[in-house]
Amino acid sequence: MSRYGKRADLIVHEHEPFNVETCAAALAEGPVTATDAFYVRGHGRVPEIDPAAWRLRIHGLVQRELELSFSTLREAFRERQVIATLQCAGNRRAGLMAIRDIPREAPWGPGATGTATWTGVALAEVLALAGTLEGGAHVGFAGADECAEAEPAQRFGGSIPLDKACRPEVLLAWGMNGEPLPAVHGAPVRLVVPGYIGARSVKWLERIEVRTHPWHGYFQHVAYRLLPEDGTPGPGAGMPLGLVALNADVLTPADGETVAPGPVEVRGYAFAGGERSVERVDVSLDGARWSQAELLEDLGRWAWRHWRITLELAPGDHEILVRAWDSSAATQPEDEAALWNPKGYANNARPRVRVSARA
């Protein structure tokens, strides 16, 4: 067992702030990721918060400011559960770094993502109680975590459009997979924004602000923005990330693995992001003939789909190619190199793993 109750098989990118990635084998265990295997993307030291003293402040363009205790939040609103996939915008950055280095960014593989059952109350109901005023178009969130990497140093934060904030799936969550939310995942209360990059699901939530404009803090106005290949990161440069793009990856066999010739089961995930759903996953050994994988359990519109297919592998080296399709009939881009960007975000190229079939 490593720190914060995490399993020893997680891939540690950084100890402080704590940044760990779920290994593919753990993701392959099932469509709901075990809490002790769930990835952590931290930007500061994990804050220690006394739930009894904790207050959530709702202010900005509201009819009345609120300051809610943990017990009020749990008792005054209807408890909801949402199964949602979180995915870091840096997921699969390693693939981009293999093309050209990205200094000062962690080489996340395919495991900066996971799916959990989140328990909490709808942000929409809390906003309704506060009453949003005309001109409110975005909802900002500030956590308790001090982030030295930001310039200037500041607490983590971000915003989502008011329209999204009013959807029932956006939760103020205190439960994860049926247990109290662990400290490392944002206790006592975190935001969960299904379909959006993980950075918008602000942990250790302390403050909610209804605003006219998107969040102006470092983690939305400078970081978590997609730049052109030759762009320079800076305030307002590039497009802000928010909705997650269609993505997929192979969980087993591992890239570079040697397997026995004959039938080989291939498993992976596909995640549509936003409000879309995964409709088809194609798998190919030659990039020309594609077979459809079996889509496994449907956990609802906010969760990824796991999939599997059995391929017949002749002795020799193979490349397994995958492409997912979403409910808009969109598929993934082929060329990973064309997705390279200076901060290494949003790599959703078709995944490929190389395997050797040897008796």
Add this chain to the structure above:
Amino acid sequence: MSRYGKRADLIVHEHEPFNVETCAAALAEGPVTATDAFYVRGHGRVPEIDPAAWRLRIHGLVQRELELSFSTLREAFRERQVIATLQCAGNRRAGLMAIRDIPREAPWGPGATGTATWTGVALAEVLALAGTLEGGAHVGFAGADECAEAEPAQRFGGSIPLDKACRPEVLLAWGMNGEPLPAVHGAPVRLVVPGYIGARSVKWLERIEVRTHPWHGYFQHVAYRLLPEDGTPGPGAGMPLGLVALNADVLTPADGETVAPGPVEVRGYAFAGGERSVERVDVSLDGARWSQAELLEDLGRWAWRHWRITLELAPGDHEILVRAWDSSAATQPEDEAALWNPKGYANNARPRVRVSARA
């Protein structure tokens, strides 16, 4: 002037049913497409409907059935305007047919799309008056047009999820670009479903049915479904189309055009579909170095963006490549051949036009 008040420069794919495509030059005139240039995708003869006798029936899983006259519809609900792009699922099919023929389908170029200002009332308000019952999850629509191409012959129809039907942008429309809706575009009243394939914007609307399941008629259960490359069209085969995927095209210069060497202005459109927005359009002459086009007037979240860029063309032959990016950081797939499907739908590959620069 050709039939139905359409301009003579439209590309006629079929006279009966009437199927005409807007030429790229007409689309390039501005982000709102002139009504007399707007594409028409018809599946049957244009019905002649007396607005005074017309009734709209709302039934199925509702608390009370409604039968609304044209004047009631206009007087009992708040009039709204939405600028929305419609795009046929067969738009850009010609690109797929160049790879491999698609028999019995029209070779639509890039002009089976257009943007108009639609005037009407929110479907959501009409549904609220009827009161949807528990179990209602989809809303079906039937038109007055008899379609002999369907098996069996039937009136045109389709459905959208109830969740989408309750969004304020979905209109029961009687106005187009500030004028009464023309007969060929669905008068007296058509549905307009922004962000969805054109087929869901049912024309000559007569009946709305709240349902447990998606529409079972030919135009949703058999046609307008995306099949794998080796799939066979049939009832329920493939995935139903609905949301439009990110797409873009070049409107000028035309493919194969000869231009003077030196600065050449390139113009086109990009359309994000669904609830997404176009965030960036890249243009390249070599597929390696990309420049960002200027995004022109923003007509709101349901309309495409026109864009322009000036390229410096040396004497010789060039290929202009374009790729759009949406607000989920998704971009278009590179390989048009990989998108080939038996009915030729949803071609959203990166567009490319070949031009010769000669003095």
